[in-house]
Amino acid sequence: MTSESNDIRKGLVGVLADKSAVSTVGKKDIGLTYRGYRIEDLAKECSFEEVMFLLMRGHLPSASELRALKQRLVKARHLPNELKVALEQLPATAHPMDVLRTGCSVLGTLEPEEVDNVKMTKDHEPLLRIAERLTGSFGPMILYWYHYHVSGVRLDVDSFLEDDDSLSQVFLKLLFRQSEKPDPLHNKVVDTSYILYAEHDFAASTFASRVTASTMSDAYSCIATAIGTLRGNLHGGANEAVMHLLEPLKDTQEGQQMVDQKLKNKEVIMGFGHRIYKNGDPRNAVFKDLSRELSKRPEGKPALYAISEHVEKLMEERKWMYANADFYAASAYHQCGIPTYLFTPLFVVARTSGWVAHIVEQRSANKIIRPSSHYVGPQERDMPSTFVRSKL
Ligand SMILES: CC(=O)SCCNC(=O)CCNC(=O)[C@H](O)C(C)(C)COP(=O)(O)OP(=O)(O)OC[C@H]1O[C@@H](n2cnc3c(N)ncnc32)[C@H](O)[C@@H]1OP(=O)(O)O
Numbered sequence: 001m002t003s004e005s006n007d008i009r010k011g012l013v014g015v016l017a018d019k020s021a022v023s024t025v026g027k028k029d030i031g032l033t034y035r036g037y038r039i040e041d042l043a044k045e046c047s048f049e050e051v052m053f054l055l056m057r058g059h060l061p062s063a064s065e066l067r068a069l070k071q072r073l074v075k076a077r078h079l080p081n082e083l084k085v086a087l088e089q090l091p092a093t094a095h096p097m098d099v100l101r102t103g104c105s106v107l108g109t110l111e112p113e114e115v116d117n118v119k120m121t122k123d124h125e126p127l128l129r130i131a132e133r134l135t136g137s138f139g140p141m142i143l144y145w146y147h148y149h150v151s152g153v154r155l156d157v158d159s160f161l162e163d164d165d166s167l168s169q170v171f172l173k174l175l176f177r178q179s180e181k182p183d184p185l186h187n188k189v190v191d192t193s194y195i196l197y198a199e200h201d202f203a204a205s206t207f208a209s210r211v212t213a214s215t216m217s218d219a220y221s222c223i224a225t226a227i228g229t230l231r232g233n234l235h236g237g238a239n240e241a242v243m244h245l246l247e248p249l250k251d252t253q254e255g256q257q258m259v260d261q262k263l264k265n266k267e268v269i270m271g272f273g274h275r276i277y278k279n280g281d282p283r284n285a286v287f288k289d290l291s292r293e294l295s296k297r298p299e300g301k302p303a304l305y306a307i308s309e310h311v312e313k314l315m316e317e318r319k320w321m322y323a324n325a326d327f328y329a330a331s332a333y334h335q336c337g338i339p340t341y342l343f344t345p346l347f348v349v350a351r352t353s354g355w356v357a358h359i360v361e362q363r364s365a366n367k368i369i370r371p372s373s374h375y376v377g378p379q380e381r382d383m384p385s386t387f388v389r390s391k392l
């Protein structure tokens with residue numbers, strides 16, 4: 001082992017990569033906070049739109065600031081025809097996260113960020129407007145693609161929506177193609193999940209977006225990078241993976257067999273563990289309460305909730321491992337009738353606020369992010385004498 005290889009921090013574990021004033025995650029004696037406000041208070045007192053404003057602009061909105069944001073979000077729902085055509089061309093078999101990543105890129109070609117914005121100016125408003133545009137259009141975008149490919153319907157977004165619909169109401173109304181306001185508990189689940197998922201410091205997707213921002217790339221490229229990173233099962237994709245794990249299980253006994261088998265095979269159980277939280281994820285209690293509340297309704301799934309709770313208990317007993325935010329998000333979303341492959345796209349709607357708050361920070365005090373590697377390849381060598389140079 002050389003001294004250089006001793007310096008490697010695989011997975012960048014424990015590396016402080018920069019300063020940030022957006023959120024606190026796993027800091028000593030502080031819980032999860034966004035801009036200083038406790039996540040539990042934000043989940044109880046705020047709408048997602050207020051939290052989105054807070055993350056992007058650093059303070060809670062006044063009544064008039066909130067009104068103006070909501071008006072901009074109504075405009076942001078609009079899908080240009082070129083984007084709809086592109087969504088129709090994508091295969092029905094595509095993963096919705098690939099659809100959103102592509103939709104983000106398509107919008108970036110139709111409404112590109114001005115090159116001047118990308119320069120490290122103090123005026124971040126144009127970037128924030130793009131983030132609002134993406135946040136407002138991601139729900140309609142994924143659901144346009146979904147309905148076109150599942151039922152052959154070209155979704156007329158405006159025919160279902162009213163100006164006072166929140167982002168969570170927009171998603172649920174368009175998903176179920178209904179003009180009436182969604183079930184209040186379903187709406188609370190989606191709105192609260194947006195708040196809980198909105199920001200998490202230097203999580204992999206956020207860090208990825210900061211790497212892209214650090215090269216002075218445009219806003220859409222930063223967000224597309226982040227979507228691609230969030231998609232993986234070790235990160236945001238875990239909420240879908242949890243559902244795939246739990247759905248086939250009939251009762252707690254089958255839950256126990258699943259845990260036994262996976263631990264015996266040294267397989268990872270989705271929805272457990274965390275790089276930062278070793279004693280539990282503060283968002284879990286909120287998601288768990290929502291999942292429990294849904295399970296008690298006549299149309300709820302008490303067996304799914306009971307299996308989830310049993311698996312959680314076994315993981316604590318056997319591995320001292322705790323559920324992360326994605327574990328109960330799965331059974332909560334499922335009980336709202338949301339198809340599993342749309343779980344991670346909901347995360348994208350929420351996290352775009354956090355991503356953009358970090359892109360603003362990166363642009364405000366930029367240094368290109370470019371670590372080094374410890375080289376372990378072949379020694380320097382000559383080209384083989386037998387090598388015939390290509391004539392091409
Ligand atoms: C919103 C979010 O992104 S939250 C995270 C969502 N991801 C998941 O739920 C996927 C499942 N969890 C995992 O894969 C991991 O816990 C991660 C990716 C979240 C964190 O990874 P790391 O910080 O590298 O893991 P960590 O160092 O804590 O792992 C320590 C040990 O616990 C094991 N372990 C970690 N998570 C799990 C799990 N979910 N199930 C079983 N064993 C696990 C690891 O295999 C490792 O074992 P080893 O020491 O024998 O090699």
Ligand SMILES: O=C([O-])CC(=O)C(=O)O
Pocket residue numbers: 197199200202203204235275276324325
């Ligand atoms: O912080 C992380 O590594 C992952 C996470 O929980 C999140 O992004 O919400």
